[in-house]
Amino acid sequence: xxxxxxxxxxxxxxxxxxxxxxxxxxxxxxxxxxxxxxxxxxxxxxxxxxxxxxxxxxxxxxxxxxxxxxxxxxxxxxxxxxxxxxxxxxxxxxxxxxxxxxxxxxxxxxxxxxxxxxxxxxxxxxxxxxxxxxxxxxxxxxxxxxxxxxxxxxxxxxxxxxxxxxxxxxxxxxxxxxxxxxxxxxxxxxxxxxxxxxxxxxxxxxxxxxxxxxxxxxxxxxxxxxxxxxxxxxxxxxxxxxxxxxxxxxxxxxxxxxxxxxxxxxxxxxxxxxxxxxxxxxxxxxxxxxxxxxxxxxxxxxxxxxxxxx
Amino acid sequence: xxxxxxxxxxxxxxxxxxxxxxxxxxxxxxxxxxxxxxxxxxxxxxxxxxxxxxxxxxxxxxxxxxxxxxxxxxxxxxxxxxxxxxxxxxxxxxxxxxxxxxxxxxxxxxxxxxxxxxxxxxxxxxxxxxxxxxxxxxxxxxxxxxxxxxxxxxxxxxxxxxxxxxxxxxxxxxxxxxxxxxxxxxxxxxxxxxxxxxxxxxxxxxxxxxxxxxxxxxxxxxxxxxxxxxxxxxxxxxxxxxxxxxxxxxxxxxxxxxxxxxxxxxxxxxxxxxxxxxxxxxxxxxxxxxxxxxxxxxxxxxxxxxxxxxxxxxxxxxxxxxxxxxxxxxxxxxxxxxxxxxxxxxxxxxxxxxxxxxxxxxxxxxxxxxxxxxxxxxxxxxxxxxxxxxxxxxxxxxxxxxxxxxxxxxxxxxxxxxxxxxxxxxxxxxxxxxxxxxxxxxxxxxxxxxxxxxxxxxxxxxxxxxxxxxxxxxxxxxxxxxxxxxxxxxxxxxxxxxxxxxxxxxxxxxxxxxxxxxxxxxxxxxxxxxxxxxxxxxxxxx
Numbered sequence: 054x055x056x057x058x059x060x061x062x063x064x065x066x067x068x069x070x071x072x073x074x075x076x077x078x079x080x081x082x083x084x085x086x087x088x089x090x091x092x093x094x095x096x097x098x099x100x101x102x103x104x105x106x107x108x109x110x111x112x113x114x115x116x117x118x119x120x121x122x123x124x125x126x127x128x129x130x131x132x133x134x135x136x137x138x139x140x141x142x143x144x145x146x147x148x149x150x151x152x153x154x155x156x157x158x159x160x161x162x163x164x165x166x167x168x169x170x171x172x173x174x175x176x177x178x179x180x181x182x183x184x185x186x187x188x189x190x191x192x193x194x195x196x197x198x199x200x201x202x203x204x205x206x207x208x209x210x211x212x213x214x215x216x217x218x219x220x221x222x223x224x225x226x227x228x229x230x231x232x233x234x235x236x237x238x239x240x241x242x243x244x245x246x247x248x249x250x251x252x253x254x255x256x257x258x259x260x261x262x263x264x265x266x267x268x269x270x271x272x273x274x275x276x277x278x279x280x281x282x283x284x285x286x287x288x289x290x291x292x293x294x295x296x297x298x299x300x301x302x303x304x305x306x307x308x309x310x311x312x313x314x315x316x317x318x319x320x321x322x323x324x325x326x327x328x329x330x331x332x333x334x335x336x337x338x339x340x341x342x343x344x345x346x347x348x349x350x351x352x353x354x355x356x357x358x359x360x361x362x363x
Numbered sequence: 364x365x366x367x368x369x370x371x372x373x374x375x376x377x378x379x380x381x382x383x384x385x386x387x388x389x390x391x392x393x394x395x396x397x398x399x400x401x402x403x404x405x406x407x408x409x410x411x412x413x414x415x416x417x418x419x420x421x422x423x424x425x426x427x428x429x430x431x432x433x434x435x436x437x438x439x440x441x442x443x444x445x446x447x448x449x450x451x452x453x454x455x456x457x458x459x460x461x462x463x464x465x466x467x468x469x470x471x472x473x474x475x476x477x478x479x480x481x482x483x484x485x486x487x488x489x490x491x492x493x494x495x496x497x498x499x500x501x502x503x504x505x506x507x508x509x510x511x512x513x514x515x516x517x518x519x520x521x522x523x524x525x526x527x528x529x530x531x532x533x534x535x536x537x538x539x540x541x542x543x544x545x546x547x548x549x550x551x552x553x554x555x556x557x558x559x560x561x562x563x564x565x566x567x568x569x570x571x572x573x574x575x576x577x578x579x580x581x582x583x584x585x586x587x588x589x590x591x592x593x594x595x596x597x598x599x600x601x602x603x604x605x606x607x608x609x610x611x612x613x614x615x616x617x618x619x620x621x622x623x624x625x626x627x628x629x630x631x632x633x634x635x636x637x638x639x640x641x642x643x644x645x646x647x648x649x650x651x652x653x654x655x656x657x658x659x660x661x662x663x664x665x666x667x668x669x670x671x672x673x674x675x676x677x678x679x680x681x682x683x684x685x686x687x688x689x690x691x692x693x694x695x696x697x698x699x700x701x702x703x704x705x706x707x708x709x710x711x712x713x714x715x716x717x718x719x720x721x722x723x724x725x726x727x728x729x730x731x732x733x734x735x736x737x738x739x740x741x742x743x744x745x746x747x748x749x750x751x752x753x754x755x756x757x758x759x760x761x762x763x764x765x766x767x768x769x770x771x772x773x774x775x776x777x778x779x780x781x782x783x784x785x786x787x788x789x790x791x792x793x794x795x796x797x798x799x800x801x802x803x804x805x806x807x808x809x810x811x812x813x814x815x816x817x818x819x820x821x822x823x824x825x826x827x828x829x830x831x832x833x834x835x836x837x838x839x840x841x842x843x844x845x846x847x848x849x850x851x852x853x854x855x856x857x858x859x860x861x862x863x864x865x866x867x868x869x870x871x872x873x874x875x876x877x878x879x880x881x882x883x884x885x886x887x888x889x890x891x892x893x894x895x896x897x898x899x900x901x902x903x904x905x
Contacts, residue, residue: 161652166756187647
């Protein structure tokens with residue numbers, strides 16, 4: 054159990070189990086489970102329409118769950134919404150601003166409504182994100198609207214940040230600034246739920262990752278744990294022909310050309326396969342752990358056949 | 364050569380108009396038929412009921428004699444040309460109100476398909492396709508004008524079908540279509556001037572209101588030499604086509620010419636500005652939000668511009684109507700039939716009091732437009748996803764909804780207070796009884812407030828309980844408007860009249876003040892508001 058810097062002992066900042074939510078006949082969430090520990094940056098991955106935003110909106114008490122239990126900062130996000138909201142900040146993926154209010158006004162307004170804003174931090178963030186706070190809402194580009202919401206969220210002293218695809222529309226320079234900021238927030242002991250489909254961002258920032266698909270979490274764990282369950286790609290130059298290697302348990306997609314073999318190996322069977330390769334004699338070896346992208350695509354591809362009978 | 368290129372430019376500027384026109388028709392496939400239905404029902408329904416009410420020429424002549432000298436009635440409806448025929452009676456009775464409705468239809472339609480699209484960024488998506496610079500404007504105006512022509516045609520066919528002369532029927536339909544087209548042009552210009560669709564709607568509606576007011580003063584002031592004012596108003600032009608009273612077809616050239624001129628001007632403005640920009644340049648604002656720290660402050664900030672414009676409009680209306688009130692007494696020989704006509708318009712005792720009471724009844728309805736609009740802002744904010752970040756703070760849902768409700772409740776009362784006070788001021792200065800007129804008319808105006816609040820309550824209840832059809836708040840208002848305007852003329856049964864809260868407001872000044880109906884209206888509005896707030900607390904946002 055971790056103890057947050059705010060002194061309250063919580064096992065997890067977010068604990069969701071068996072969450073269901075339907076909109077008419079559309080099932081948005083279908084038994085979703087999610088645990089986010091205090092102090093961690095948790096990546097929330099999934100294709101469009103998987104249920105990421107719906108989950109976050111349930112956590113914000115904007116949507117009422119149909120079934121399942123949801124605990125947010127040891128409270129009920131629906132019943133205790135206003136009390137909990139003073140302890141969290143939210144950045145939507147698609148920020149719409151009031152056309153006749155300036156960015157600076159929106160930042161102050163949202164901060165004040167949340168219960169206070171750190172003026173020094175606001176000034177510093179405006180500087181870092183290179184944002185002009187005197188422009189009216191209708192004058193901002195998408196990226197700048199996103200920055201307004203980011204500054205408003207990051208400038209407040211809260212325990213939890215709920216970020217729903219927060220970097221959509223940001224240029225690479227600003228994305229780097231965003232990553233720095235999140236790294237600092239983690240250093241300050243804050244918890245972050247980061248919904249994203251920018252995998253490099255998740256890989257760089259997140260302690261743990263949950264992959265959501267069709268309204269359920271398909272996989273959850275640290276990147277190392279997730280990798281363990283998947284395949285490593287191997288390319289080997291051998292002393293002789295790789296007879297029998299392709300038939301070993303856990304070997305997939307083997308391509309043999311002369312004394313060369315290229316294949317995917319289930320990480321649990323890696324040991325046996327390597328032993329067989331060294332028995333033949335290894336001249337050269339390239340092994341690559343699966344990227345998050347591959348993890349993601351594997352989960353995503355699996356769902357394609359499922360969709361056909363439906 | 365040069366002319367060749369110019370000609371080609373001219374044609375390419377309109378490329379895609381047909382596609383956009385079909386897109387607009389598809390998007391408005393529910394809204395425009397409703398407008399068509401309401402306007403046709405208004406014109407043809409009125410004619411049909413007049414057939415029953417004044418079946419003989421003699422009965423119509425008796426009626427015409429009484430209306431002929433009544434400036435107050437003319438201020439509301441318009442000039443009388445020939446009231447001896449059913450058609451002439453209909454053209455007189457519905458001419459102004461139908462022109463206002465058709466004008467609003469054109470304003471909303473044109474702004475929705477031009478500035479609103481541009482403001483929301485959808486026009487950018489379209490503008491990147493093979494679409495000429497002028498195509499979106501041409502498609503929007505085209506959609507509005509096609510609807511105008513349909514409305515005019517169906518009204519003409521309907522009137523002929525119930526046995527009215529073809530020439531007059533066509534003239535009435537054509538008059539409404541031409542006035543509609545003029546307001547389509549005015550809205551097209553307004554849409555070029557500002558960056559926000561709300562402001563464009565406001566500017567064009569203000570021109571419409573001014574057109575009605577000019578006509579009202581011009582038509583009622585037969586003796587004071589201000590009748591030329593009616594010739595400055597598109598609504599006045601329409602009426603001067605004189606359907607069923609020796610049609611003057613050439614007058615149609617005025618609204619049609621105005622339409623052509625304003626559309627040309629709007630087109631010229633489109634060619635001179637950037638996409639998304641208005642003619643008024645955007646200025647930088649303040650970098651921090653001093654004083655903008657509560658949901659109520661936010662709601663005030665979002666609605667104060669509109670409220671200010673409404674307050675000015677009410678002050679102008681109050682002064683104008685209060686200023687002509689005393690003209691009513693001299694022009695009217697009190698006979699029973701005219702009494703019943705004025706009573707239909709909402710009054711009971713004493714011609715001036717009847718006039719003032721009728722006008723205050725009208726102000727009450729107009730104030731309800733503001734209260735409904737102010738409450739439905741909640742739904743606009745929600746669907747634009749601007750409610751979400753606010754509700755993700757400590758702001759409770761009740762506090763959030765109550766903020767806009769407060770603007771509606773206080774703003775509605777302020778509008779009627781200003782309208783009543785300015786009316787009392789103008790009337791009081793003319794009679795020299797300022798000390799009695801001002802408080803009396805102020806109090807009479809405030810008696811309308813609870814009825815306007817009931818409509819705010821209806822809108823909030825819809826927002827909380829049935830958010831998807833929250834716009835039905837407008838439908839409730841239109842029902843009240845039609846009941847008040849036409850209910851008495853068409854002898855609508857009392858139980859149906861009782862549906863409108865405005866039926867229950869005591870007719871003041873002149874009538875007996877009774878607290879009971881006011882109390883009930885307050886109870887109903889509170890119950891509706893509480894139901895809406897409870898519903899909003901329980902439902903999903905978005």
